[in-house]
Amino acid sequence: MTNRKDFPFLRQVILHLILFRLFLPLLVLGVTAIVGVSYLEERNLEIQQYQIAQSMARIVEHHLDQGGRILDAVAMLAEFSRPESLSTYMKSTWEAYGYFETLYYLDEAKKVKILAPDDSRYLGLDMSNLPDIQQTREKQSLIISRPFISLRTGEPTVYLIKAVAGKGYVVGELNLGLFQQEITNITGRSGNDFVFIMDQTGTIIAHPSPDLVKQQINLSNLEIFNRIQTGKVNGVYLYNGSRVLGSAVRVERTGWLVVNQVSLSSFFGLYIWILVLIFVTTSIIWLLLMWDIRKQLQRFVISPLEQFSRVTHALIAGNFTQANFLTAQSTAFAELNKLAHDFQSMSDTLQTREEALYKVKEDLEVQVAERTQELMAANKELQMLSSLDGLTGIGNRRYFDQVLTQEWQRGIRQGTPLALIMIDIDFFKNYNDSYGHQVGDDCLKQVASILKATLRRSIDCAARYGGEEFAAVLPDTDAAGAALVAEEIRSKIEGQAIKHESSSISKVVTVSVGVAAVVPIIGSQPSMIIKLADQALYQAKHNGRNRVEVV
Amino acid sequence: MSVLINRRWFHIIMVVLLLGAFGFLSEGCINKKPILIGFSAQLTGRQAELGVQERNGVQLAVETINEKGGVAGHKIDLIVQDDLGIPEKAKEADQELIKAGVLAIIGHATTAQAVAGLEVTDPANVIMLSPTVSSPKLSGLDDYFFRVYPSFKDSAQAFAQYTYQHDRITQLAIIYDNDNAAYAKTYSTAFAEKFQLIGGKIANEVSFSSTAQPDFAPILLKLRESKADGLLIIASDVDTALIAQRARLMDWNVPLYTSAWAQTETLIKNGGQAVEGLKLEQSYAMSSQTPVFLDFQSRYQARFGQDPSFGAAFGYEAALVLAVALEKTDGKAEGLRKALTEIRDFQGLMNTFSFDRFGDVERPFYLSAIRDGKFIILEKMTLNGTGGK
Numbered sequence: 051m052t053n054r055k056d057f058p059f060l061r062q063v064i065l066h067l068i069l070f071r072l073f074l075p076l077l078v079l080g081v082t083a084i085v086g087v088s089y090l091e092e093r094n095l096e097i098q099q100y101q102i103a104q105s106m107a108r109i110v111e112h113h114l115d116q117g118g119r120i121l122d123a124v125a126m127l128a129e130f131s132r133p134e135s136l137s138t139y140m141k142s143t144w145e146a147y148g149y150f151e152t153l154y155y156l157d158e159a160k161k162v163k164i165l166a167p168d169d170s171r172y173l174g175l176d177m178s179n180l181p182d183i184q185q186t187r188e189k190q191s192l193i194i195s196r197p198f199i200s201l202r203t204g205e206p207t208v209y210l211i212k213a214v215a216g217k218g219y220v221v222g223e224l225n226l227g228l229f230q231q232e233i234t235n236i237t238g239r240s241g242n243d244f245v246f247i248m249d250q251t252g253t254i255i256a257h258p259s260p261d262l263v264k265q266q267i268n269l270s271n272l273e274i275f276n277r278i279q280t281g282k283v284n285g286v287y288l289y290n291g292s293r294v295l296g297s298a299v300r301v302e303r304t305g306w307l308v309v310n311q312v313s314l315s316s317f318f319g320l321y322i323w324i325l326v327l328i329f330v331t332t333s334i335i336w337l338l339l340m341w342d343i344r345k346q347l348q349r350f351v352i353s354p355l356e357q358f359s360r361v362t363h364a365l366i367a368g369n370f371t372q373a374n375f376l377t378a379q380s381t382a383f384a385e386l387n388k389l390a391h392d393f394q395s396m397s398d399t400l401q402t403r404e405e406a407l408y409k410v411k412e413d414l415e416v417q418v419a420e421r422t423q424e425l426m427a428a429n430k431e432l433q434m435l436s437s438l439d440g441l442t443g444i445g446n447r448r449y450f451d452q453v454l455t456q457e458w459q460r461g462i463r464q465g466t467p468l469a470l471i472m473i474d475i476d477f478f479k480n481y482n483d484s485y486g487h488q489v490g491d492d493c494l495k496q497v498a499s500i501l502k503a504t505l506r507r508s509i510d511c512a513a514r515y516g517g518e519e520f521a522a523v524l525p526d527t528d529a530a531g532a533a534l535v536a537e538e539i540r541s542k543i544e545g546q547a548i549k550h551e552s553s554s555i556s557k558v559v560t561v562s563v564g565v566a567a568v569v570p571i572i573g574s575q576p577s578m579i580i581k582l583a584d585q586a587l588y589q590a591k592h593n594g595r596n597r598v599e600v601v
Numbered sequence: 602m603s604v605l606i607n608r609r610w611f612h613i614i615m616v617v618l619l620l621g622a623f624g625f626l627s628e629g630c631i632n633k634k635p636i637l638i639g640f641s642a643q644l645t646g647r648q649a650e651l652g653v654q655e656r657n658g659v660q661l662a663v664e665t666i667n668e669k670g671g672v673a674g675h676k677i678d679l680i681v682q683d684d685l686g687i688p689e690k691a692k693e694a695d696q697e698l699i700k701a702g703v704l705a706i707i708g709h710a711t712t713a714q715a716v717a718g719l720e721v722t723d724p725a726n727v728i729m730l731s732p733t734v735s736s737p738k739l740s741g742l743d744d745y746f747f748r749v750y751p752s753f754k755d756s757a758q759a760f761a762q763y764t765y766q767h768d769r770i771t772q773l774a775i776i777y778d779n780d781n782a783a784y785a786k787t788y789s790t791a792f793a794e795k796f797q798l799i800g801g802k803i804a805n806e807v808s809f810s811s812t813a814q815p816d817f818a819p820i821l822l823k824l825r826e827s828k829a830d831g832l833l834i835i836a837s838d839v840d841t842a843l844i845a846q847r848a849r850l851m852d853w854n855v856p857l858y859t860s861a862w863a864q865t866e867t868l869i870k871n872g873g874q875a876v877e878g879l880k881l882e883q884s885y886a887m888s889s890q891t892p893v894f895l896d897f898q899s900r901y902q903a904r905f906g907q908d909p910s911f912g913a914a915f916g917y918e919a920a921l922v923l924a925v926a927l928e929k930t931d932g933k934a935e936g937l938r939k940a941l942t943e944i945r946d947f948q949g950l951m952n953t954f955s956f957d958r959f960g961d962v963e964r965p966f967y968l969s970a971i972r973d974g975k976f977i978i979l980e981k982m983t984l985n986g987t988g989g990k
Contacts, residue, residue, distance in 0.1 A: 074614070160873070171816045171843070174850045176873025179974055201839055201871045204647035251906020264645035265683060266653045268905045271664065329618075 060355075061347055065340060073339075077332055081325065088321040092295070095312060096284050099297040102236060102243050103310040107299040109232050110247065113224075114210070114303055118192040120147055121212040121220050128155055128214045133164065140166040150210075150222035152202055157218045172202060177221070183211055194304045197226060197255050199266070206255070206263050226263055229256035243310050244294075248275065250305035274298045274309055286314065354386055358393065370401040441491055442498030445513035450521055453511040454576045457525045461570040469524040469532030469567035472583040473501065473539065476560045476595045478518035480552035493548055493559055494518065500542045504535065521583075529567035529600050536563040536598045544596065560596035562587060567600075635678040636671070636932050638663070638923065639698030641708035641718065643686035648811065648837040650867040651912045652710040655732045656681060657905050658916030659707050662924070665900075672924050673932035684709055686780075686812075688717030695721045695729075704927065704934040705730060707919050710912065711837075711862070712736040712784035719746055728937055730923055732915035735861065736784045737791065740961050747941055747960035749918045749949070751884055753860070756966040757788055759982040760858070760882040761795035763968060764831055768856060768880075772804040774829030776820065776844060778836040779808035781862075785835040788860050792833060804829035811840050817847040825853045833858045841879075842871035849875040856880070865910050869974050876971050880979070884966045885911030886951035888978050894950045918949045 058066075120143060127139050136155060144153045144166035155164040160178035177183060182195040193211040200207040200223060210222040233245050233256045246257040252270025254263050269275060273287035274296040284297050289311060296311035364372045374394065437449035445453065454470070461468040475481070475497060482490040494514075501512045501520055515521040522539075524532050540563050548559040564586030566579050582601045590599040640659050642652030663679045671677055680701050682694035691714035698706050699721065705728035709715045715734045722729045723744050730747045737754035739746055764770045773796055777785035786808070793803050805827035809815050821844065824832065832848065832855050834841045841863035848855065857876070859868075861883035868876060886894075897917060901909040909917075925947065926940040927933075938960075945955045954962045968979045 171814075171818075171847075175843075175846045175871075176849070176875055178873045179870045180873075181870060198870065199647065199649055199867070201647065201843070204645070204649075249906075252904075253906065261645065261683065265649070265656070265681070266644075268657065270904055270906065 060352060061344060064343065064347060068339070068343070069336075073332075073336060077328070080328055080332075084321055084324055084328070088318060091321075092317070095317065096295065096297060099243065099295070099310045099312060100283060100299065102245065103297045103299040103308045106232065106236060106245055106247070106310070107301045107308045110229060110301050110306065110308065111303055113228060113232075114192070114194060114301075117149060117210045117222055117224055118212070120149060121192065121210055121222050124153065124155070124220045125212045125214045128220055129217055137164045137166075140164055141168070149224075149228075151200065151205070151207065151225040152223040154221040154223070155214075155218065156221060160219065163218065169202070180209060183209070183219070183221075196251070197249050197253055197266075199264075200225075206266070208255075226255050227260075230260055230263065232256070233258060244312065245308065245310045247301075248307045248309065250307075255306060272296075272309075274311070275307065278307060289313075350383070351386065354390065358389075361393070361397070365397060365400065368404070370397060370404070439498070439514040442495050442514050444498045444502050444520075445511060447513065447516055450511070450513035450515060450523070451576075453513070453523050454580075457511075457523055458570050458574075458576040458579075460525060462572055462574075464526075465569060466526045467528045467567050467569045468579065469527040469529065469535075469565065470579045470583040471522040471524065471532055471536045471539070472515065472564045472566075472580075472587045473497070473520040473522070473536075474562050474587055474591070475518040476555065476562055476591075477550070477553045481550055481559065484550075484552040496546060496548060497543055497559075497561065500546060501539055504539050504542060527567065529565065532565045532567050533598060533600045536565045536600075539563065540596065540598055555595050562590035562595045563598040564588070564590055565598060565600040633675050635676040636673075636927060637678050637680055637701060637703045638920075639680050639682065639695070639701070639703035639706040639708070641682040641684050641691065641694045641698060641706055641714075642710035643714065644681070644683040646686055647814075647839045648686050650838055650865040650910075651733065651862070652684075652686075654865060654910045654912030655708070655710050655916035655919075657901070658732070658909065658913035658918075659920045661897075661901055661904055661913075662917045662920030664904075666920070666924050672927045675932045677924070682708075684714045684718070686711065686714065688713050691715075691717045692721050694718070695727075699725050699727055703727070704932075705923055705937060707732065707916065707923065709734065711781050712738070712787075713781040715739065715746070716783050719744065722746075726938075727934075728923075728941065730919050730941075732919040733861070733912055734784075736787050738783055738787055741959050743959060745938060745960075747956060749922060749954065749962055750861075750915050751962050751964045751966065753788055753882075754791060755984045756882045756884070756982065757791040757860075758795035759966065759984045760968070761792045761801070762799060762984070763882075763982065764833075764856075764858060764880075765796055765799050765801045768831065770801065770831035770856065772802050772827070772829045773831045773833055774804045774824040774827055774855075775806040775833045775835065776824065777806075777808050777834075778811045778840060780811050781837075782808075784862065785860075788835050789833070809836075809840075811837060817844050818851065821848050821851060821853065825851065825855075829855060831856045831858060834863070835860045836863060838863045838865040838868040839871055842868050842873075842876060845872050845875040845879060861885075861911065864969075864976065865912065866907070869971060869976075872971070877974075878970060878972070880968065880970045882966055882982060883911060883969055884964050885914055885969075886965070886967060886978065887911070887914075887969075887976055889951040891951065893948065897950050914950050922947050922949075 124140060124143060128136050140153050140155065144150060153166045154162050156177055157163045160176060160183060162172055162175045162177060165172055180195065181198055182193055195209040195211065197206055197208050199205065206226040208224050208226065210224055212220045214220060229247055236245050237243055237258050244258060247255040248269055249255050252268045252275050254267050254269060257263050272289065274285045277285045278298045278300060283299065286293060286295050293314040294311040295314055295317065296309050299308045301308060361372045437445055439446040457468050478490065481493060497520060498514060501522060505512050505522055509525050511523040513521050524535060540561055543561050544558060550557065550559040553560065564583045566582035566586055568579055586599040586601040590597050593599060640656055642655055643649050644652045644656060660679060663677045666672060667676050680698060680703060682698055684691035684694045691709055695706060695718040706722060707730050709718055709731060710733050712734050715729065715731050718729060726745060728745050728747060731750065733750050734748055735750050735753045737752040740752045740754065764773065775789050775793065777789045779785065789806060797803060805824050807820055807824060809820060834844050834857065836844065841859050845857055857879040859879060859881045861881060864881060864883050864885065897914070898909060901913060922944060926937055926944060929940040930936045942956050942958050942960065946953045947955065952965060954964050956962060966982055968982050969976055970979055
């Protein structure tokens, strides 16, 4: 039991193994895979974004080219035809293409000579201060002005300006809504892309929110704007408080910047959701797995093992009744099953042996008991034998001494009188001589028998005192009582009428009886009463035998 | 048991995963709540240039302040509304800003919109701090209206004095935009009163509605017929440009005067040669050489790719002075009005100024002109001391 702290439980071991060797590695693998895929997707996205920005830039160039061609045609006409036909042509061009918001023809002094659509309010206006118009003379190619709010329409506009050799300028007022349209198209197509165009100063030319264009918002503080100056085309930066991935392409002709950006959170959001989903599902799977493994382990391994442990403890305690439980238990795998069977047979073997041992032990115990009983019986016999007179079967001298001493002590304790009767067969020597020892012994037996029979109380004790002398101890008896008993004994023996030819006083066997009775006191010896009884016996002999004398 | 990885490792892995997740989620939530400041002016349409310039100036100031750590530890979030140059829309815009929870509104650019907006902001006890509104109609009112641009009460009179005494204009024609009557009509009246007081004559005064985009030719013909020897245009940049152009187209080469309202690049761009020599009075010391101003000019140029105009400069100042007051109130709206009125000798871009208890400022004003496609300062004016060369 003390090892519990040092050794983990099987459940922990297995769960740790599964967690660290299987579950977490798989999870890490999954997460790494997703991160890898999202990284590749991000690279892909950058390329895609860049391509979309590029195509947008090409669209812008294309529009400017087209504007340039229209202006070229108008300029050509302006150079070689009369103003009236130019006016007509401009009007029809303006109507046919619908490309420019307004078409102007400026004279050398940059004053409006003709405009389409016709609007007298603007005829003759001096446009010399309009952005970028001053430099037009030097370059013969198309000039594209910086964006500004059109005086005529109030809309965000750029001018496309073309010099007419020696005859002024043709100017097309291009509404930036054109690019707005393209941006809406491209944004609507892909959904993810957020495309806008800035001019070389960062002012927005086209944007998914058209208001920003009208409000002339300047985004030169965007990181991508600065990055492209250093030659980089991609970047991650903050836009409106959220992190975006942007690609930028420069429109070579104007220096404008087409930016295509994707919100990182919306892009990575998907992957983060996948990650969260993986974490949640793996957590659920892990919990279920743990729960199930615990249950299965408990059922098929731990419970049987604990049962083993209990049964083993029972075995140690000698209880074999639980052992067969093991094989009855369901186990999930062969090893445990085999172990259960081995254990079962071990238990069975042990049980057989134990039972055999037990039987041997039981037999031994019976034998021992028998012997003990015999021994005890023998002992009792021996004890009896040692206190009985061999011939007469009543108490012997040793027994007499023992009883007398006992009763003497009792008398002292209780203050009760104790009586002793001494009996002597008259002329027994003669009897023996006359009839032989065999008959003498019979006589002794008869006297003893009468004596024994006469003493009716169980506490009274009869004994052979020695030779032809007998004694009786009568506890709690005074002299008078004892004399009655003595007289009964004498008369019964005489009454027996055992023939005694050689007796001087009678034809039959008689006895002389001496009776003494005292209340023993502390310090006195039992020998004292023997002496008194002897004296009484002597008195009886002296007084003619076959009589009772009391002291 | 070598298979067992220490239980501590398990905890460490879990903690790292959790921290990673939380770190990702809480990105951007760590900063203090930003202070919301509103901006409201006309940003779209033909007359938007002044508002756009002011917006840019405010934006540059806010970006500068945020770069330096914001106000009282909070970053400033600028919420921009477009009032479209329409009084009703101005009210709506301000209502939106108040609903969004702005502590103060910087705006509007023009008087008519400011007057309309005040109907919303004053009852809500929200500060309106205008960069450029200069009508004296809003002076001396104990309200929540503040401005960093001085009232034209004095400057218009000084300007009148100048045109009469220096330029020898005796018969002045006036044309003003009635859509911003609170400014334009008031200006016209202030100017005319002084002009007449010192001996001049108002040959004619006409008004027009800029939203109608009228043809100015017939109006100007009428004015020319009144034998005026000077024309005062009180209108926005585009309308001033168009009127000037139209006057020159009619070969009416009369000296032109205008108010500070028209003072944007748009006026020059659209005015062409017609606005050359046009004179105006205004408070923007564009030729200032103070380091603060030069720094502002270069940063504005770098940020927006063009030179700042007067709207940008006063917008920038308005945002700066508001930030100083907010710093005093620890970024709260409570006490902001008091904090603003207590501001004394604030170092603006060109000079120092102080709010009086009505939220108005006294600042120097200058006689300016357009020369070679640029605004220049001719001289500093005072009401009674103006006297030409």
